[in-house]
Amino acid sequence: MTKIKFIAIILFTALISSCSSDDSGENQSGDAYFKFTYDGKVQNVKTWEALKQGDFIEVMGTSQEGIVIDFKFNVYGNLYQALTNPTIATSEIPWLEASENFTSNTFTFTLENINTTDKTVQVKFSGKVYDDGYDYESDFINVSGSFKVSYEEITPAVEGLGTFAKLDGKDWHGLALDSTIENQETKILYAQNDGEYTIGIAFPKYGAKVGTFAFTNNNFANRISFQKYDPATHEYIDYDVSGTVTYTTINDLYVAGTFSLTATHPLTKAKIVISNGTFKEGN
Incomplete structure (x- = not known):
């Protein structure tokens, strides 16, 4: 990615x-x-x-x-x-x-x-x-x-853009710098900063609805993804995820909501707890 x-x-x-x-x-x-x-x-x-x-x-x-x-x-x-x-x-x-x-x-x-x-x-x-x-x-x-x-x-065109969370208790602030369409049906906004982690906000490209959704890796839409950049391989590691996301606003300008999840490294099984997540990102 x-x-x-x-x-x-x-x-x-x-x-x-x-x-x-x-x-x-x-x-x-x-x-x-x-x-x-x-x-x-x-x-x-x-x-x-x-x-x-x-x-x-x-x-x-x-x-x-x-x-x-x-x-x-x-x-x-x-x-x-x-x-x-x-x-x-x-x-x-x-x-x-x-x-x-x-x-x-x-x-x-x-x-x-x-x-x-x-x-x-x-x-x-x-x-x-x-x-x-x-x-x-x-x-x-x-x-x-x-x-x-x-x-x-x-004055910004849209107030309050950005994503916030606590990663194992440490504050993390990011912004959706990239987006992609997955399987022609799911839009993912990738929130990043200058660090190694990426938080992906995924929702249906068409017919997205507000509400609360539980998710795991098996969910294409209505989920939060988590990745870590490996400078040795120059690749992103996709973590296994399990958590809850709530979409409070979805319109033509932005998507907003809250989330929490546990991200697990696919090989080492080391876990990162992501809590107090909030997002408001350009759609």
Whole structure:
């Protein structure tokens, strides 16, 4: 299963390529900064922009050397996407991205602070950006840096998107980054973050109904699936599942509900208890 990131379309308004005097890095408060090293070379970043929509934030910095670095993440510190690209399409600078699978395995992203009063966000980062985000063996460049910038807050098109659960008692926050149609009848929304786990929300493509459903592996629809990415094999491990899901809202915009389950590794039989699950994901 490969995640196809469409969050820039769903959640974020595209950041304009030129800054006004209000949102340029050169015109923010004196303690604002954006530091960035690309392939061992320090970049002179004078311009940056940031947007916050609900729990989701995008920050983009542009260097005078012609490189853009763009981050999409949530207020809990999960990195959904990191990209670098040239400011000019004809440039020899490549378009690169952090790994699309288990991002935190090869990219460290630390959300140090969000000040909702001053509307600032502070981050440190370092890691690899690849020529192919789905291929750990593809060419890559190391990037690192930090920033503290002011953000503009805008109202999201759909409030409260995301999936939350406790995995063996530990908080987990994700977003449906990928969807698929299984057996031409079941739609699955795959909620992920920068970690190794994926929670799949499955319901009938046609005629889906609200209600509470018990499920096991034998159920195609009205179930929650659970997967873990194995960086050694570059494959997802499908866990055996048993639990309950409740769909409270199903419409053209989003699907919402609650869930709980036990996920069991198919070989080792190690169990992960998933509790207090809630979801509201774009349909």
